[in-house]
Amino acid sequence: MSKTSSTLHERQSSNGTADSGSTGEDIILECRDLSVAFEMDRGTSRVLHNVDIDIRRGEIIGIVGESGSGKSMFASALLNAVVDPGKTSGTVTYHPSDDESDPVDVLGLDKGPLRTLRWEDISMVFQGAMSSFNPTMDFREHFVETLDAHDYDVVEGIERAEELLADLYLDPDRVLDSYPHELSGGMKQRALIALALVLEPEVLVMDEPTAALDLLMQRSIISLLSDLRDKYDLTMVFITHDLPLVTKLADRIGVLYAFEFAEVGNTAEMVENPRHPYTRALLNATPNLDAPLSEMRPIEGSAPDPVNVPAGCPYHERCPMATADCEDVKPPMELVTDTHEVACHHWRDVDDEVPLSVGVER
Numbered sequence: 001m002s003k004t005s006s007t008l009h010e011r012q013s014s015n016g017t018a019d020s021g022s023t024g025e026d027i028i029l030e031c032r033d034l035s036v037a038f039e040m041d042r043g044t045s046r047v048l049h050n051v052d053i054d055i056r057r058g059e060i061i062g063i064v065g066e067s068g069s070g071k072s073m074f075a076s077a078l079l080n081a082v083v084d085p086g087k088t089s090g091t092v093t094y095h096p097s098d099d100e101s102d103p104v105d106v107l108g109l110d111k112g113p114l115r116t117l118r119w120e121d122i123s124m125v126f127q128g129a130m131s132s133f134n135p136t137m138d139f140r141e142h143f144v145e146t147l148d149a150h151d152y153d154v155v156e157g158i159e160r161a162e163e164l165l166a167d168l169y170l171d172p173d174r175v176l177d178s179y180p181h182e183l184s185g186g187m188k189q190r191a192l193i194a195l196a197l198v199l200e201p202e203v204l205v206m207d208e209p210t211a212a213l214d215l216l217m218q219r220s221i222i223s224l225l226s227d228l229r230d231k232y233d234l235t236m237v238f239i240t241h242d243l244p245l246v247t248k249l250a251d252r253i254g255v256l257y258a259f260e261f262a263e264v265g266n267t268a269e270m271v272e273n274p275r276h277p278y279t280r281a282l283l284n285a286t287p288n289l290d291a292p293l294s295e296m297r298p299i300e301g302s303a304p305d306p307v308n309v310p311a312g313c314p315y316h317e318r319c320p321m322a323t324a325d326c327e328d329v330k331p332p333m334e335l336v337t338d339t340h341e342v343a344c345h346h347w348r349d350v351d352d353e354v355p356l357s358v359g360v361e362r
């Protein structure tokens with residue numbers, strides 16, 4: 001297997017995107033200048049903008065941001081699954097673990113190989129996918145259909161499905177013989193995760209997998225995902241608007257703002273020493289995982305329109321620290337530590353200007 005060059009690893013972006021701490025780690029997915037655009041009557045809508053990020057083999061990376069920040073677009077772009085008429089550009093390179101295999105140019109794949117890659121190498125649980133189960137098929141039929149479509153041995157595949165379902169604390173026989181309406185939301189979501197893993201992918205991308213579930217179920221799925229990663233040597237990309245939730249799971253966190261990464265770093269650094277005023281606002285917006293809704297402080301202002309992203313720092317219109325520079329000059333991604341990067345002109349002063357609220361669970 002060919003590894004990424006040190007030049008790419010050390011590359012620093014000048015456009016507010018991130019390649020945090022990539023100093024020679026084993027990289028499984030490498031995104032460069034990854035962008036998605038839609039041509040609209042009122043102009044070009046840039047819903048993902050020149051994103052540079054490396055996903056490391058075996059890590060769980062949380063991708064966080066408000067609604068409309070580009071999280072789902074990032075997930076779709078990773079799998080070359082952006083729907084028409086969206087145009088994806090840049091590169092996504094997948095480095096299989098198998099030493100014999102060459103790196104794969106994901107955005108350059110034809111339909112057939114792309115379909116194979118999507119289930120067998122990089123699998124995705126799409127937002128709201130629970131409702132896409134066929135109501136007339138039981139779960140066994142869903143598994144068999146997927147195994148058949150990829151020429152997998154059905155007997156072995158069902159054995160694997162049973163093991164995965166048991167790993168997810170489900171009764172395999174009961175689930176396989178049930179129809180979608182017979183299972184609760186939490187059970188269906190876990191069955192969906194088992195289905196996404198049945199063809200033994202290396203990477204699992206999940207878009208808001210716990211959004212529709214109650215707090216207790218969210219927490220239990222989070223801990224099951226961590227166990228699954230360890231047991232099956234998976235790499236996970238976990239997309240959510242819920243920063244406190246993902247801190248319980250992720251090794252690293254990337255915060256998306258206005259279709260670019262504002263800050264990326266190891267989870268402990270992102271929680272204990274966030275440097276971007278937007279990351280701090282996100283943490284302050286949910287002081288505690290158990291806090292009642294009434295205690296949440298929403299971030300003032302709204303996310304930028306992808307047709308008219310502000311010049312300079314895209315956050316400047318909402319930022320309490322903004323100066324004239326922020327209106328004109330786009331902040332480059334700067335290293336805070338070897339494992340933490342931020343795109344803010346004033347990151348050194350953020351402690352005084354945007355204090356973290358006392359109640360943040362850390």
Ligand SMILES: Nc1ncnc2c1ncn2[C@@H]1O[C@H](COP(=O)(O)OP(=O)(O)OP(=O)(O)O)[C@@H](O)[C@H]1O
Binds near residue numbers: 045066069072073
């Ligand atoms: N088919 C489409 N055509 C044009 N614009 C789109 C399309 N789908 C999404 N967008 C726009 O792309 C931007 C990013 O959307 P995306 O779904 O990635 O956000 P998100 O961060 O995942 O939000 P949410 O948490 O609400 O799912 C939004 O401004 C959205 O309106």
